Amino acid sequence: MRSVTSTSRKNSVRAAALVASAAMVVIGVQTGSASAAVDSADSGQQLALSAGQRASAIQDAQGVASSTAAKIGLGGKEKLVVRDVVKDADGTVHTRYERTYEGLPVLGGDLVVHEKKNGARDVTKATDADIAVPTTTPSVAPSQAKKSALGVAADNKNSKADGQTPRKVVWAAKGKPVLAYDTVVTGVQKDGTPSKLHVVTDANTGKTLFQDETIETGTGTSTYSGNVSLTTTKSGSGYSLTDGSRGGHKTYDLNQGTDGTGALFTNSSDVWGAGRQKAGVDAHYGAAVTWDFYKNVLGRSGIKGDGKGAYSRVHYGNGYVNAFWDDDCFCMTYGDGENNAHPLTSLDVAAHEMSHGVTSATANLRYSGESGGLNEATSDIFGTAAEFYAKNSTDPGDYLIGEKIDINGDGTPLRYMDKPSKDGGSKDYWTSSLGNLDVHYSSGPANHFFYLLSEGSGSKVIDGVSYNSPTYNNSKITGIGRDKATKIWYKALTTYFTSTTDYKAARTATLKATADLYGSTSNEYKTVAATWSAINVK
Incomplete structure (x- = not known):
């Protein structure tokens, strides 16, 4: 999750498992199906695959990942994990991978293999470095990495920080690949925003290599969309803010809480906007516009491209002057602003933050x-x-x-x-x-x-x-x-x-x-x- 506004927090690098390699996959797209090309006149235009076709393409690519790794020159200790498959109207297939080394995630080792219909192949890599480390046995104990990560969290003024058990990784995002630990420190930031701070530590020296707050804040004051149309679902004798046309996106009222989903917005009639509902209407509308933009303009079905909806939570915290997207819950969350008087549910905030989810699901640009x-x-x-x-x-x-x-x-x-x-x-x-x-x-x-x-x-x-x-x-x-x-x-x-x-x-x-x-x-x-x-x- 990324912010709309600047903060005083130090720049950091997202420590998330990244990618590597290529597969030769042909995706069958039936003429006249829902997955027809967005604009078949442009041969390089991406085809809009259905959720089933995308899942099948990923499965097929994973099935030949070992041979692909060998064909693009990866070492015997490296393996590929498929993240995504995109096909163009001219038959070119782009397969995005994460990479492992001796079973360890390689952070910053991602790559995309581009294969044309005639078999010609090209590779785009996050790093040109050879992925190899002298040993996968660390000199620094996991407990020391956790202690270091907690120290970084304290420097960033995160309160109630609790470091999870570090996972061993290979850090390749910058410079020569090294054995490292990736520790996630959870807690609460100074302004009340949840914190999920990734800290990457050299497993041989204990030095902090990179850090990344994966929940960054976005800011607004209110919404300005006026009267809007909503897609809702009839529920018993009433209605709920459930959008069956957009992957089942739901909008919840946290009622000033900070955990869970809260209560799904319901109403006796399909006319919304009274009292606490207003923020829910704005959030539901923002999510719908963002979904429709990606689908109708770019041929993408949902944030992850899998046809599944996210969900929205409004009325977060007490006087919380922020809004944020969180990959872990796959949700958008809005505070009510100063004195709980101005919910931060504007359209531009929603579209900006949800687009961070699209970036995370595709290139995963590190946040530094x-x-x-x-x-x-x-x-x-x-x-x-x-x-x-x-x-x-x-x-x-x-x-x-x-x-x-x-x-x-x-x-x-x-x-x-x-x-x-x-x-x-x-x-x-x-x-x-x-x-x-x-x-x-x-x-x-x-x-x-x-x-x-x-x-x-x-x-x-x-x-x-x-x-x-x-x-x-x-x-x-x-x-x-x-x-x-x-x-x-x-x-x-x-x-x-x-x-x-x-x-x-x-x-x-x-x-x-x-x-x-x-x-x-x-x-x-x-x-x-x-x-x-x-x-x-x-």
Whole structure:
């Protein structure tokens, strides 16, 4: 779960089991089925697989994972675990893997194998390092790793921290692979947000290698969606906030609690919005818009692509001024704001946070340095695209992040995509020191890239909002449109990004995605290349 706003917490790296290798899988997609291509005119467009087809493709890929590992040159001690399979309309199959070494998860060893219909194969890796360690017997005891992790939690001001038993892993996300421990410290953060802090410790020296708070906070004040349509389910003589059209998504009232799911919202009639229901309506609506955006625009069925709905919890805690997505519960949670007076259930918060779930289920960009900035930007990009998709007259789409929540207290948005530096912390262009910034600020150049690619440079007014977007090299960019820019970023995320992708690799990935969708000699390809140069990524 990732945040909408910046925090004072140190940048950290998500320590989650990552991927490696390739399989040659042909996915049968029946003509006229629900899994037909989103746009078969584009040969590189992803096909929308049904949940059953996706599960079958993953199973088939796992069945040949051993031979695939050998074919792409992995060592005998390495094995592959399939995370996802994506097929393009032209028959190209992209298989995403996690990797193990002598049975240990390899963090930062993920890769994607791209195989064309004619058998030609290419591999995108999170690391080019050979995965090997001298021994899998640690010098440091697990108890010492746990103690170190608890110390890190204390430094991060997490209260009531309780470290779980460390698991032994191979850390390969940066530098030479080393034997390590991954310890999860659970507790409560200073502002009342749950804490699940991953701490990666060198198993031979005891040194802390990376840390990652996997529950980060998002912030808003209220919702601005007005009267909306809801999909509910008849329950006895009444109704419940259960969306059978979107994987069974449910919305619950925590009633100021902080554990469990709370009570499912029910009503005697199918007219909602009285009292405590209002926050539930907003959350239910936000989840529906996000689901529909991914399905109808990008061909993705649900956050994980498996057709299953998440769930929403509102009225979390007492005076809790945050909202968050949590991969473990696969749910979105909203506080009620100061004095429990302003539930943080706005559409842009929902779409941003749920998009962190999509990133986690695909590239799993580690939440530190440049990859962390790209992670944050991905949520801003898809949150913005979802807001435009909603076509809600009460909260129309724009390229301003959090423009309705007034977190600054002066009516200004959290972030500006046309010129990110206007927020006082984000950068407009890439620099060699970008990775040292908080991820909410290192996201700036990628947000700028998306705006320029969509709308172009210079001064203009779009749907009543004024923008003025500069370029690093004083070039003039003519945008290709938001729809194409969104599809290019999504294809790059799901087929070419890995856990360690930085800005330079993102340029390569989006160019590959553009070539797949529109051709390597197309205007779109040339514009993508020019737009990266316009934010100083060459």
